Amino acid sequence: MEKVTTLLGPAAVDEAPRPGDADEQLHSAFLALLRWTSRSAVRTRLWTGDGVELTPTDAWLIDALAAHGPMRVTTLAGWQGVDKSTVTPQVRRLERAGLVDRRPDPEDGRASLLTLSAHGREVRERVRAAGGQALSRSLASWDDADRRALAELLIRFVATVEQAEGDEAAGHGADRRPTEPGETGRG
Known part of the structure; x- marks a missing residue:
């Protein structure tokens, strides 16, 4: 197997692992991928579609609601691996943008269920299409x-x-x- 080195920013990533260090190579590649996705221009290409720009967290939350909603804020926070107090302001921002709707939970009137609004579904599809096209161009x-x-x-x-x-x-x-x-x- 030929060893190929790719320069992604300041550190090189060896694409062909040496025997015994595949985990280190994966870690190195993972760090390079995170560094790449943290760049402003890349985030814009991956999470912007037809004038709608989402943060990576917005995109994750919208995808979770689209795929698995309706759900409570606590469930969404648990999926995200954060506390409810962390996800609540993010959800409020998505509600203000008209991307997420909140309705009473029929099983517990004290709680609410979050769903993706019609506008949220439309935005999700536009952003997914734009992100897919960006990755297609890159690959x-x-x-x-x-x-x-x-x-x-x-x-x-x-x-x-x-x-x-x-x-x-x-x-x-x-x-x-x-x-x-x-x-x-x-x-």
Whole structure:
């Protein structure tokens, strides 16, 4: 296997791991990917569509509500891995923008359920399309099979690390295990 080094900002990422250090190579690549996605121009390409700009957190919350809503703020916060007090202002901002609706929870009148509004669904689709096009342009030199393989591996990676995180929290007796979208959370 030929060793290829790519320069992403100030640090190089070795794409062909040496025997025994694949985990270190993954960590290095992961850091480079995080650095890339933190750049303003990249965030704009990935989370902006037809004049609508979302923050990465906005996009995550909207995706969770689209895929698994309606849900309580506590469930959304658990999925995000944060406290309810952290996600509440983010949800309020999305409500003010007309992207999220709040309605009473039929199972508990004291609680509310969050849903994506019609405008929120439209914005989500525009941003997803724009982000997909941006990634397509970035990976234009990759063939379709490689792009599909990357997508499958990333989906598997995310599922695995999220499962491991949940198992670790449960193993340590943590009271606040992140709940999966769609699960009923407390509060």
